Amino acid sequence: MKDQSRSFKIITAISFLVASLSACTHIQEKASTWIERMSPALIPALQAVIAVVMLAGLASLFLVILPVLTMIWLAALIYAILTGFTLSTVVIFAIMTALMLVGNVADQLMMGAKAKKSGASWTGVALSTISALVFSILLPPFGGLIVALVVLFAFEAIRLKDLRQAGGTTSQMAFGCAGAILVRVFIGIVMIALWVLWVWLSPHWPF
Numbered sequence: 306m307k308d309q310s311r312s313f314k315i316i317t318a319i320s321f322l323v324a325s326l327s328a329c330t331h332i333q334e335k336a337s338t339w340i341e342r343m344s345p346a347l348i349p350a351l352q353a354v355i356a357v358v359m360l361a362g363l364a365s366l367f368l369v370i371l372p373v374l375t376m377i378w379l380a381a382l383i384y385a386i387l388t389g390f391t392l393s394t395v396v397i398f399a400i401m402t403a404l405m406l407v408g409n410v411a412d413q414l415m416m417g418a419k420a421k422k423s424g425a426s427w428t429g430v431a432l433s434t435i436s437a438l439v440f441s442i443l444l445p446p447f448g449g450l451i452v453a454l455v456v457l458f459a460f461e462a463i464r465l466k467d468l469r470q471a472g473g474t475t476s477q478m479a480f481g482c483a484g485a486i487l488v489r490v491f492i493g494i495v496m497i498a499l500w501v502l503w504v505w506l507s508p509h510w511p512f
Contacts, residue, residue, distance in 0.1 A: 352504060355384045359500065363493045374489060377496050378405040384500070388507065397503045401496050408492035415485045420478035424470060425461055433457040433478065454479060 362376040381401055385394065420430050437453035444452070454475050461471035504510055 351384070351387065355380050355500070356497075359493075359497045363490070363497065372409065374405045374408040374493060374496065377493055377500075378402065381496070381500050381503070384503075391507075393506050394503050397499050397506075401499050404492050404496050404499075408489055411485070411488055411492075415481045415488065418481065420457060420474055420481060422477065424465075425457065425474045425478070426464060429457050429460040429464065429474075430478075432460055450482060 358380045359377045362373040362380070365373055378401055381398060385398055390398070420433070433453045433456045436456040437449040440448045440452040457478055458471050458475040461474050462468055465471055
């Protein structure tokens with residue numbers, strides 16, 4: 306019985322692998338068709354557009370709340386769909402994906418951890434984060450950050466009944482925010498550098 310179950314699992318895994326490879330092959334064939342149909346003059350234009358989107362995303366990292374690393378990742382994904390994958394580009398894209406996921410989580414953890422370490426409550430941190438998300442849309446570019454700090458200060462001042470301690474908690478969150486921006490800038494630069502390496506390894510390097 307155990308042998309039959311093991312055999313079934315092996316067959317299922319093999320079937321899934323074959324199906325995945327077939328899907329990847331189909332996507333690769335489609336991508337090859339698109340790039341072959343594209344005028345040679347349009348390929349550098351496509352690369353320029355992708356580069357502009359990535360650099361604009363990197364510049365907007367200073368808006369703090371925008372999902373910029375996701376924007377850079379999506380630009381790379383669109384480029385991959387249009388130009389196709391190779392073994393090297395699959396590895397590069399996988400690394401970019403991991404960096405994007407780590408970066409999107411790390412900055413939130415840094416901001417929350419700084420505030421929590423200084424004595425803030427989880428409720429205060431949660432309310433501050435929600436306020437940042439909402440007001441970064443309503444009052445760009447720095448409205449989200451300002452409102453987040455004000456909300457945290459007000460909540461902690463009411464909870465603790467101590468303005469000095471509430472101010473210390475708020476300042477720590479501000480330091481955490483600054484550190485998070487630096488982390489995301491570094492990860493964004495690495496992601497863009499990986500995409501440049503991707504283009505350099507391809508037959509479509511424009512220089």
